[in-house]
Amino acid sequence: MSQVANLGIFKIPEIKNEPMKTYPPHSEERAKLQAALSELRKKAPIEIPILVNGQEIRTDKIEEQRIPSDHATVLARYHEADPATIDKAIKGALAAKASWEALPFNDRAAVFLKAADLLSVKYRYKLLAATMLGQGKNAWQAEIDAAAELIDFWRFNAKYAQEIYQQQPPVNAPGVWNRLEYRPLEGFVYAIAPFNFTAIGGNLPSAPALMGNVVLLKPSPSAVLSNWIVLEILREAGLPDGVIQFIPGPAAEITEQILKSPDFASLHFTGSTQIFKKLWKDIGNNIDIYKSYPRIVGETGGKNFHVIHKSANIENAVHQTIRGAFEYAGQKCSAASRVYVADSVWDEFRTALLTEHAKIKVGPVEDFTNFYGPVIHKASFEKIKSYIEWAKGDASSEIIAGGSYDDSKGYFVQPTIIVTSNPKSKTISEEIFGPVLTIYVYKSDDYEKILDVVNETSGYGLTGALFAQDLHAILLGQNKLRHAAGNFYLNEKSTGAMVGQQPFGGARASGTNDKAGSPNLLYRFVSMRTIKENFINIENFSYPSNLA
Template structure:
């Protein structure tokens, strides 16, 4: 039964204004409380059991390497198989639960998370290295996904005929959407609450059972979410939690003949491997597995000479260096027309130099990247960039007991340069010059990705051309290319950015269902 509140028009969760002293004090107190609870041990969740294993995944604060966030039990192939058997068995009862009842668990979880917003945000600050604003947005988006997908499940279920079928005299023809089966959710570190929660509950609310394998860098946030779903009353076995090795656990489950779908967010390389492994029909498998993948991007902002150049420069810096560039939507390229190039570059340099680096818990604009592997990869690309362009800001590791790298800007970069075409996933911005706005759009399209992009201009004809021609899943006009809102800006891209699944959109839940046509003759 839907409440009047749930029937009201959908509204995104409000972001916290930390310029208000009361809010600032609240997040600071939440961080202190979270730090006092660090170092706990977390079990696997498989059906009725909470299993503590001897081998652990140790989660470390990337901004303070002396701080252990927690130790999470590490799954094995044997435990992955156990989770699969539980999920298969539970699916037989869960798929029969009414859509409204399934949605109610999400509404309850959304309410609980809303009450504890700063609690979740503080853990994001400590485990993933997000500052207050980035962490708050992550938590708000998780609430949005819970609320939005619950409403969507009800909407879909209350529509007796989901497609306008041609009616035939003497027959009743209906199309309904039924769940697929057991899904594997492999979630990323960069939105370890929002994307992890959103992908998990999309599968759950549509009647599937889900095995969650979170990112190794942020397993404690995922464990806290699983606890929350348990508190919301979600039946045992609907959601299993099994962190573990990418091959021993992740690939084993991807290849498993009982796996019906895989929902993955991460790198192009891993996404392509999952796609390949999932395509092979295993012995005993009686379906083709569905893969829902979001695989990153090489996103860019195009600026022409008619644009508000101050606004464009501000957007470029925000999109490039928000959460240290560790977003699949990060604007790691800027393509600026010749006549505006020097002015925009000057503004970008000034804004970047004004960014301060420090602890996320102190709300520094720039914090750490996630781990040493990321540091090594980013620094390698910075060295490549020194050969491909002119380094004007940054270019070095930064001080601090963590994985800190200076916000880095290269100018005069060729459209064919590696730092203009390959995803770096760090605080590195490459700027290229175009002869005119059409050439700038051509340069933007010169990549194998197609996730997000921006076009800055005041000319309507040019904007219309960009809307038609810039090839990406999410295109923004006169605004930055990060920060998609659930329900308003369904998120997902083209080409090697994934399978064009639009998370937070009105068709997203259908990806976790299969259409069943029934035709009854009277």
């Protein structure tokens, strides 16, 4: 390995959140996005290879990513990695590791800062179009995800990494210099990405890579195209071959092979709670074969709440609830899916909620007037449908809005609102991951009791919101719900965390709460080494206390 000179302590450029475009009618940005959508449609189906060591690999097994709002149309065909390819990916990543981790931090950071700038301008509309068509997001949801959030991850991670490296021992004894190194993990990181956020698919491999790690990325079958474009951007930004290996394919087979490697050093995961728990058990069962104790970093699901106190501003609470529950068809891990409303404001809340609900438009993402589009695939559609049908037959539940669905062309589910008299109802306690909201009306005088119900109803602990103007009610809610949500909002919806402003993550069944969009996440992918350098030789081994 050749020596690399480090001739300065460099400072990251000033970092701010990426300004978001709003795509109003007749704007240049809307025209450019519509052109990108049209071009992507014309190119479909797009062939996506495996990427290992910079080499594009094509196998005999090909799977399809379809457009969920038009499921007869294949958006992309992607090659699936086989065992020989996975073995090659592991060996290639480990071979690339030495030179990548030895690269000065400023050179590693420059790759991701350049990627952010490329996405901000050159690739913005292409990645948004892939996210809209492939993952069913409308223009605004794609903008805040695939553009703004991913750009923010790349830029803020570089800022946070620089701050981490600057943290050094504050005290040095005479004749001694103490130093800390933030080494990458010994081995490779395995990143498993979800379908619902392109930014997460980009951050899962990028955060460990920035800290000098090498990564194997398995994209979601429903987001292969957008994740491939992310790799395209990183490669143009100068990411060396082998640092991030792109290995789409069958999750169970790929994961089983990877977790049997002695060099497996970390899991970086976003997905379902059930899969995360299984992975944790599998890693535990394999613990004797690993060279080190693997770092397990995961964010899973949620059963997120809004609590409406009698002092709440009802107009704000209604608008925030519509957004929190139904943006992106409720397919955010932070989406509001259970609401607790004080009976003294229930009539006002219900009237306003139904009035606003009637304005929601659902349909293909290419129609910019639609508030949300399809759910991601048939399995998701069938699951959501089953909950709606269950509610129709449940004596304690009443569907007061929505309740219909249609998968003849795309996987569309109308925004559904259920009112239940059972605080432990199936739809208020189980994660649905769709546009279904369940409301429980509580007695205003039982506010403190309902906080206990909110806290105990779900095993998750991701996000939650409290709407109140009464300071005592706010303080009580904050304290009683301290562990019910890793991201807690006051008079604001449960979704929409921004990198650099609200680090995101939850505990309990929702994950390890390592907070993406903060320095804490980056710490999980380094292993510190303490270096003590002595400048003064000792003349003997004994101490004064040894003297007679």
